[in-house]
Amino acid sequence: MISRSDAEVLFANERFYNAFAQGDGAEMNGIWGREGAVTCLHPGWEPLLKRHDIIASWTAILAEPPGICCHSPTVVMLGQHGASVLCWEEIQRTYMLATNVFRREADGWKIVHHQACPTSGTPPKVAAHSSASKSVN
């Protein structure tokens, strides 16, 4: 059984991927933090260190949303107001490994940092689905 805080952070992570998958720029703007610094590392981009630049990057990316989904998120809690999530991203049968960092602000958990990096690996559950004879946890 997961803790309430873990569940809240996993829900915030799911909101992020729903906005990403649906190309919902207004939702993406709403879920990025406003009460302090934010940073973002898209694959192949320079680091983005300002909220305005980060939202502009999502506006560009979400113009053609890539059909993304998230697998196997793992939460690391950082006191009552911080958390990071490590997860796999699936985009058209290719995979990335991502770090998403969240801050609890006045109106809930907000994403304040994102890094995604291509990988040749596959998440555990996808590996299990694609190889019925192989036992995978």
Add this chain to the structure above:
Amino acid sequence: MISRSDAEVLFANERFYNAFAQGDGAEMNGIWGREGAVTCLHPGWEPLLKRHDIIASWTAILAEPPGICCHSPTVVMLGQHGASVLCWEEIQRTYMLATNVFRREADGWKIVHHQACPTSGTPPKVAAHSSASKSVN
């Protein structure tokens, strides 16, 4: 002028890279968190989700320390007990972009997540040094 919290987190980030550069396994073990979940994503590795596996990975990596240094760290604070740092890593004139996540534990700021990803870019100061005629912030 940076805040005291930012300075403490930057110092913890520096300790991490000093242990990395010096191949100091005991120090690396000491600076990883013990009061909750920890995760680690080395380039090309599967995600590591257990402290024992993370420390074992560092023992293997630090057997031949790669001569790493950190450039241009940017701190994102997450309340009083959490922070993330985005920074560049330089290893033999190649570069990575990294996320390091820290948790304030009973005996200070501890690293609890690390992700590094190769990049073809270069950090601002290095770009400025290598191109005297180019104005870079």
